[in-house]
Amino acid sequence: MKKRYVYLNNAATTYPKPEAVEQAVLKSIREIPQNVHRGGLFFQDKMDDYRKRIAKFLGVRNYKRLFFTSGSTEAINLIMKGYDLCRRHIVVTATEHNSVLRPLHHRLRIHMSDAAVVPCDETGYVSPDDIRKAIQPETALIVINHCSNVTGTVQDIAEIAAIAREYGVKLLVDASQSVGNVKINIDKDGIDMLAFTGHKSLFGTTGTGGIYIKEDISVIPLKTGGTGYKSRELEYPRESPYIYEAGTQNYIGIASMAAGVGFIKKETLEKIQEHKKRLVSMFIEEFKGNPAIKLYHSETKSSYSLVSFNIENIEAEEAAFILANSFSILVRGGLHCAPLIHKYLGSEPHGTIRVSPGYFTTAEEMKQLIEAVYKLIDYGKKQD
Numbered sequence: 001m002k003k004r005y006v007y008l009n010n011a012a013t014t015y016p017k018p019e020a021v022e023q024a025v026l027k028s029i030r031e032i033p034q035n036v037h038r039g040g041l042f043f044q045d046k047m048d049d050y051r052k053r054i055a056k057f058l059g060v061r062n063y064k065r066l067f068f069t070s071g072s073t074e075a076i077n078l079i080m081k082g083y084d085l086c087r088r089h090i091v092v093t094a095t096e097h098n099s100v101l102r103p104l105h106h107r108l109r110i111h112m113s114d115a116a117v118v119p120c121d122e123t124g125y126v127s128p129d130d131i132r133k134a135i136q137p138e139t140a141l142i143v144i145n146h147c148s149n150v151t152g153t154v155q156d157i158a159e160i161a162a163i164a165r166e167y168g169v170k171l172l173v174d175a176s177q178s179v180g181n182v183k184i185n186i187d188k189d190g191i192d193m194l195a196f197t198g199h200k201s202l203f204g205t206t207g208t209g210g211i212y213i214k215e216d217i218s219v220i221p222l223k224t225g226g227t228g229y230k231s232r233e234l235e236y237p238r239e240s241p242y243i244y245e246a247g248t249q250n251y252i253g254i255a256s257m258a259a260g261v262g263f264i265k266k267e268t269l270e271k272i273q274e275h276k277k278r279l280v281s282m283f284i285e286e287f288k289g290n291p292a293i294k295l296y297h298s299e300t301k302s303s304y305s306l307v308s309f310n311i312e313n314i315e316a317e318e319a320a321f322i323l324a325n326s327f328s329i330l331v332r333g334g335l336h337c338a339p340l341i342h343k344y345l346g347s348e349p350h351g352t353i354r355v356s357p358g359y360f361t362t363a364e365e366m367k368q369l370i371e372a373v374y375k376l377i378d379y380g381k382k383q384d
């Protein structure tokens with residue numbers, strides 16, 4: 001397929017999707033009449049197979065505790081609105097996305113709760129020790145964005161999980177930017193709950209994702225309804241996976257996610273990471289030390305899947321607008337749905353320009369971006 005523009009917004013959603021994903025979507029549309037009959041063996045086997053494949057990729061032994069949702073937003077809402085509502089304190093970090101901050105706001109208002117927002121450094125890194133200091137006897141939950149969607153900084157998740165265990169507090173990881181991007185091993189790292197999305201680095205279609213919830217954790221379901229199971233009973237089934245999967249599921253999307261996982265395994269995560277790192281590093285090496293460019297980047301903690309920056313005298317959204325309209329280069333400018341981090345990065349009030357290449361981005365496309373950014377630097381100088 002010929003691209004009409006340079007797409008550098010893969011942190012929002014990956015594009016294009018691999019051929020294997022396209023084929024899986026097509027195949028599952030053709031097979032849907034067999035799928036929707038919930039009691040059917042075909043459906044059960046297929047869904048179990050997808051669940052097992054994705055669970056294995058995430059390092060989960062008990063695949064039955066992996067539930068499909070419409071994405072990270074639904075997964076996080078499920079936990080925020082249904083986990084341990086009696087304890088009234090939550091620990092979050094300044095790097096959180098609005099998919100955490102808004103359900104948190106709801107919980108604070110409805111349950112008269114309180115939250116501690118743990119700060120980050122100027123690259124978005126959160127010190128595990130600061131999380132430790134924020135825990136109180138009433139803390140129900142620690143929520144952490146594993147990989148910042150603004151800076152690409154990756155948190156020390158195993159260390160944070162160990163701290164949570166030490167204090168008997170459960171940990172919810174927002175892995176929207178990390179699943180399929182950096183290595184995750186839920187069981188090994190001791191993660192209690194993990195929300196993930198299918199349409200970013202897993203290469204699935206939009207409206208896909210899921211939540212892992214450890215066996216010993218009980219959460220009030222966000223939705224109840226038909227399951228095709230125990231239909232005579234008004235009481236909603238408590239068995240997995242029905243408990244958190246009311247209604248007709250997004251079979252096509254789930255199939256696309258499973259195919260995305262297959263694609264990553266075939267290509268290998270290391271090769272995909274290496275490719276993105278090479279492209280992101282091209283940009284960083286070019287502009288490091290340039291006084292007209294401010295980079296928001298950690299040399300040691302970055303996932304190297306994206307880079308955020310600003311150009312002197314141009315607001316981030318305006319720069320993204322010019323790149324799209326004058327150069328046909330799609331990046332994202334602004335706050336990136338993460339309003340708190342910018343205070344720590346020094347990028348208030350306008351946010352940053354975020355460039356996120358994908359596995360299908362070429363070095364030639366990065367060169368086009370670099371040339372366009374030089375032109376924007378000149379434009380910025382004229383605004384002085």
Ligand SMILES: Cc1ncc(COP(=O)(O)O)c(C=O)c1O
Pocket residue numbers: 011012070071072073074097099145147148149174176177196197198208209
């Ligand atoms: C860090 C982070 N959390 C949550 C989300 C929301 O994910 P979803 O689109 O699957 O609801 C995003 C997506 O932009 C994200 O980057």
